[in-house]
Amino acid sequence: MCALCYCSLGFAQTTPKISSAVDTTFIKIGDQLKFKVTVEVDSTDMVIFPEGQTFSPLETVEAFATDTTRKKDRITLLKTYALTQFDSGSYKLPAQRIDINGKGYFTDSLLINVATVPVDTMAQKMYDIKPLIQVEKTNPGWWKILLVILAVLALAAALLYWFVFRKKPLTNAEKEALLPPYDRALLELKKLDNSKYLIQDEYKQYYSELTDIVRSYLEEDANVSAMESTTDELIDKLELLKDAGELELDKDTINQFKNILRTADLVKFAKSKPPTNVALQDRKVVEHIVVKTHEAIPEPTLEELMAQEEYQNELARKREKKKWVIAGTTAIGLLLIAGIALIGYYGPVKVWDTISGHPSKLLLDNEWVASSYGYPPISLESPEVLVRQEVEIPAEAKANIKDLQTFLFREDKSFLTLATTSTTFTQPVEPDFEKTIDQLLRNFEAKGAKNIITKQEEFVTVSGVKGLKTYGSAKFKVPDSEELVKGKYAILSFGGKGFQQQVLLTWEDGDTYAEEIFNRVLSTVEVKTEV
CATH class of the missing domain: 1.20.120 (Four Helix Bundle (Hemerythrin (Met), subunit A))
Incomplete structure (x- = not known):
């Protein structure tokens, strides 16, 4: 038997009617509740329901399709959301804004209780976390180049065999000439x-x-x-x-x-x-x-026969040498044609970077990994799997920070860094982005960075979740050296009451492949709270 809480906002017949309800105010960790919003409006009214993670600290699992019922010149819209939470406690379901013809109407806020699930540790064994498994790297970009080269060489070998080395059947005229x-x-x-x-x-x-x-x-x-x-x-x-x-x-x-x-x-x-x-x-x-x-005609002497044999052998050697010269010239010509074609299609820089093994291009051409990191989770695609970092929460911050989870990938040869951090607070407070970003920039300086330039703008994920993008340039210190290299950085910040999520990227300025990696990572970033 599930409880039902109900609230309503009523107006005249020609004004919108809005009501909201939940099927229960008490769930266990990980369970879902249904939040329903009913709107009765004229058939000509424009209605926009909330989308994305607007129910924080509760998390949206799914937004179902809107159900529409028509009665004369009035329609009734029913929007249902599946919500959940993975921490125990009492949570306030915030009032939701419903836009009707550009005007905002709000539902009532509700209190939701989330209870823990008891775990019987005596009946079920506990196991340690399994160690990381080393996965052999793959380079899908290389096999394409290798396939083209092998195809060119196979074509060259086939042509040489057919026109040079193949023993062709003699014509009658050739037989007579012999x-x-x-x-x-x-x-x-x-x-x-x-x-x-x-x-x-x-x-x-x-x-x-x-x-x-x-x-x-x-x-x-x-x-x-x-x-x-x-x-x-x-x-x-x-x-x-x-x-x-x-x-x-x-x-x-x-x-x-x-x-x-x-x-x-x-x-x-x-x-x-x-x-x-x-x-x-x-x-x-x-x-x-x-x-x-x-x-x-006198019979030839032994010396004449030997001279004639040596002459024939010399002719045979010259013919064989000519064949190999033709073969080598043909192979080199085909390779040059293939090289020119590749350079014409990809450009000389990209072809050379592929041959020489440019570190950023190898990462870009690598088989990318899509995964979620930390809690609340941050989902993205990356050239390599991000590795969990052991981060100790400072003593002075333990009163405010409940958990801190960091995952990192770094490529020193290309100065590329990709990291995610998920932070949960002890209290349901809004995150202070400015304070966290200032701390990250101070970490840059502590590691030798100079001339840090900072800009900020709004960032929106593909699913519509809004965040803050902090980006700019700096001179970063090369590892194990005093040399400084001009680089770029970007920090994406998201969060809500009781949690904060951040994505950090750094790369060398002027590295076009690193720029492509940066843009691809940004296009795949999603901040979700489902496990």
């Missing part, structure tokens, strides 16, 4: 047999290819410069080689070759047209000359 000069000459003569030059009366083309085959063979296999020589010059060279004993050709073979060359000259330059049987016989004579020349 044949020895003698075999290649015989193969080309057989191809000439299958041609249609003689059938189509293309004697000039026929004799040009016939003489080119034998000239090319002599140049490659007999080392005679035959392609650019005239008929008489070529015959003279063959006779000189014969007389010197370097080419063992008989006189008849040389004369036959001389006759074929002269016939070819007449066909090409004088447009002569020998009988078909003569052309076919000349083709057989050329094959005979190739065979005789091949037989007449």
Whole structure:
């Protein structure tokens, strides 16, 4: 059976009617009570109910949707709030302002009693707080850069393999080019047999290819410069080689070759047209000359064979070196392209800071942690988990401070500090922000800070909770040094009767990544009193 306290403010029919009620005035710690506000107004009136933590020292758990009932030209609005408290005692539920057409109307204040919950320590064992667990750090920003680099290298390796190192199947022309000069000459003569030059009366083309085959063979296999020589010059060279004993050709073979060359000259330059049987016989004579020349070439000596092998090995080494030069150039080119693309997209400073491991950027790119700290709790996101600090309440402050909980994260390399402090007082009094902020600034000075500049403005969280933002700049002392570094700081202060919550941030001036961290932390700060 729950008690119901009820209060009402009544006016004429055309004026608003406001009433408020709670379903109980007695709860246990952590239990919830329902606070209901009923407003009867004209259908054209604008009504604004209270939002956020306006019920302090009681805490808002949930604000339910407004229930609307219409009767002719009047409407009745019912707004329900779930409230709780986690400390025992008697608490005053303050009067709540209801805005109707810009004019404020107030509900009555009520007294709520919160009782403790007895704990049977004999029936349930008590355990110590578990120690902190070290969690391995992650750098999500690095794996993106690494993924891009690996993708570029994989692409470079694939291209190099496909165009440089892959053994490609040889074409027929490439296979023929690899044949020895003698075999290649015989193969080309057989191809000439299958041609249609003689059938189509293309004697000039026929004799040009016939003489080119034998000239090319002599140049490659007999080392005679035959392609650019005239008929008489070529015959003279063959006779000189014969007389010197370097080419063992008989006189008849040389004369036959001389006759074929002269016939070819007449066909090409004088447009002569020998009988078909003569052309076919000349083709057989050329094959005979190739065979005789091949037989007449002396066998290479051992020194010549070794020199030729060394030459081939040198060619192979040059080809292999060329492949690696192409591979290295391609890889460097792709890396340069990837680097230029990254610099063009992110900017040179950000790319360099990523490669060099800028401490603030590592924190910004880290996997952030969302958590609540202290009681009353302060919720925010941070690059690292804030660690509880053992803070002893001064003897002179114990009469006013019931509990003090501080959590801290500090990165000395980037001079970044993030801390939260939740304070509960022994009496339900309003916090003195100015006094606390003055104490924090004196702590800065005690640690060597100079030239502290202070500004103040209102700060509102995303959920609409209002607080005080104190910010400015100073010259902070570098740890373990006498050097001073210009930095910035910000202090967010919230609170109500019996408690105070503060968030402190400091960072180096000009550190753009630290500025981004600061803005992201501020965008996630929420002061809630739910456990």
